[in-house]
Amino acid sequence: MIPAQGYVDQKVGVLGLGRSGLATARALNAGGARPLVWDDGADARDAAEADGFEVLDLSKTVNLEDMVSLIVSPGIPHLYPKPHPAVAAAWAAGVPVDNDIGLFFRSFATQDWESFDQMPKVIAVTGSNGKSTTSALIHHILTEVKKPTQLAGNIGRGVLDIEPAIEGEVVVLELSSYQIDLARALTPDVAVFTNLTPDHLDRHAGLGGYFAAKRRLFAEGGPDRAIIGVDEPEGAYLANQTNGGNGDDRVIRISSGQKLSGPGWSVFARKGYLSEWRKGRQVASIDLRAIAGLPGAHNHQNACAAYAACRTVGLAPRVIEQAFHSFAGLPHRSQLVAERGGVRFVNDSKATNVDSAAKALQAFKRIRWICGGLEKEGGLDALLPHTDDVLKAYVIGREARNFALKLGGVAHQVCDTMEAAVTAAAQDAKAGDTVLLAPAAASFDQYDSFERRGDDFMRCVKALDD
Template identity: 50%
Template sequence: MIPVTGFSGKTVAVFGLARTGLTAARALVAGGAKLAVWDENADARARAAAEGLPLVDLSQADFSRFAALMVSPGVPLTHPEPHWVVNKAQAAGVEILGDIELFARTVNAAEPWKRPKIAAITGTNGKSTTTALLGHILNAAGKDALIGGNIGAGVLGLEGMHGGAVYVLELSSYQLDLTSSLRADAAVLLNVSPDHLDRHGGMEGYLAAKRRVFLNQDKGDTAIVGVDDAIGQNLCTELLALNRRTIRPISAGRAMGRGYYALQGLLYDATGERTVEVCDLSRAPGLPGRHNWQNAAAAYAAALALGVSPGDAADALMSFPGLAHRMEDVGAIGRVRFVNDSKATNADAARQAMCAIPKFYWIAGGREKAGGIAPLADLYDRVEKAYLIGEAAEDFARTLQGAAPVEACGTLERAVEHAWRDAAASGRDAVVLLSPACASFDQFPDFEVRGDAFRSLVQALRDPPARQAAG
């Protein structure tokens, strides 16, 4: 745990008591703060009470007695409208913070010899893989890398700070919206495409949140920017004009005069006097597909910025085992292979898996994002059949009408069973792909639970007696 400094003897309100909120509450207490915690969910309140955290109904509380309000990232600040707890804090002039900001202030207040290095990674797609990959490279090179933020453990639940540590943080746009004083030694923006637009009031607000990953960087820091989209290209140009930090463009689609890029699976370093071939990513089993080549370029760039040698970084790319729920091979039954891509919560993310597999039986659906699956129309010819689940099933069926066979399954269990049945009946090598292109919240708490359910259902198909016992 990282005890939060700066609030000793003061009372901090904490709203939202899931993973982030509970971790922050514990870290605030460890730093000497007093708390008033609340959640609208009764089960969450019960878990907090079981830990001895003081429950206070914040809807009835006097906010003038609070030094700050710590909110979980899911609490809306501005759009579609501010949450009531945000309105109450603002009316009382109380500062609103997130756990990443609490971490940043604690780092900034530490003695110089205790301050760790920080890598901050964001983007619409690929940030979880890049975060895990960079952590893998750093640890393989003998550094003390700790991974958290929007992946794995909440940042304040990681091991205490020391000067030799490197905190590798995946940051969502929600977290960045609540962060103002984080300074990243290596900051990565992989890509930007429309997502969470309702939360940010449109594309301009979403991009503004993502850009915050570069806040406070100065000379000696490194900004790594994906330039395979127009937004990234423009941002890279803007950062270059500031002429402070080191700028490293990355690409998985074109050669560049400077930066790091991958072509046909070969990763190149064009930051020196001549371009050097780094490694052949097509031979890296944990990094399949072009989208992963961009992730690899970003992680390689960040690793070098954090002191890893080029040779060590290249070796670690080849040994990366891959990330759960992102094109994760969860096994085969006969000639049918099952791929868990539950992390694909929008169309752009699903595109990455769909481009990597020539033909597949597609399980899709959930809570639909803006634009649905219409942007994937150029890939419909790869779909042997679509098995649709959740709230989006009806809309997706209309979108796919005439382009691919469709079956409305409703539940993930039914979709897995029917996709396997049809794939097995084909008599060919086949792939059943869970790449939902949707949020999970209509049927599952998060994409991880959805992916775990898929893995369990595949295991049950492989082991029918276990399935019967479970039923």
């Protein structure tokens, strides 16, 4: 645990008592503060009270008297679509509102660092798609080379739940727009932006607000190195805004699909090969095609981002390449779960939006596509140009029939349930086909998370052999 600094004997509110909220309360307690906690759920409040925390309704302004800060969990709206009543009460009472990310960056460095010859570093990764894989891949590479490292944030442990850094350690944080948007302190050594596609638009009042939240990691944080995907206009804009001029190697541009030129530092993947260029010259190349844990162009972009991040902390290209080959990938993200009679079964339940599903569809040939669920804003039209390799779609979800109507000319079968879809796809599949779960929709109509949906897919695949 990282004890929260700067609040000894002071009252600090904690709103939301999920994983990050409880870690925040414990970190405040360890740092000598007096945490006052609240959650809208009675069960969460009861559990916190049983752990010895003082529970207080933070939506009442009178309860915020003498409070020096309110720490808000990332899942709780602080502005759009409307602020939580406790946040509004804090505004009215003049109490600064922050989150655990801001608290982490203010508390990470300790007096122990004065004796270190090599300072710890933080690599923070954000973006719409691929940030989990990129973060896990960076952490994997660092682990493989025996460099001390921890993984936290939107993946793994809460940021305040990790251990205090030791000399030379690299902490890798996956940060969502929710986590970045409210943080009062953002000071990563290396910041990574993978890409931008529409998501969480209600929470940020549109695409512009969503991008503005991501941009804060670079504008507010002032990282020593900025690694930026430039395949969308927003990324190209951010790279230009961050760049100090020709040859500025503080900015590393990355791409999947286009060759990047110019005198600066760039890493890009084309036709399955990763290339690193500096000062107009190629300095390294890696064949990504045989790396089983990184299939498809979207994972090649993740590889470029992770490669660039590891280069900034001094790792050699061949060392990174070797570590790529032992990366197994993350669960529910292009995860090969079985192969039966030459048919592969791939779990990409994390493909919850159109863009991520499109990338999954581009990674495989001869696809038996399991899709459907709680459709997100924007429809499916942007997905249809990427369905050329789909032999047939097997549609699940409570609104499966409506979802199927939006698949255009794609051959399809309405299956409703995962079990029916897996069974039908397996019966139709021939050697060389891939049965791919890439829903292009949220899971909440049938499952409480994309993980549960992916687990159900794997259960159904396993049941084929029973």
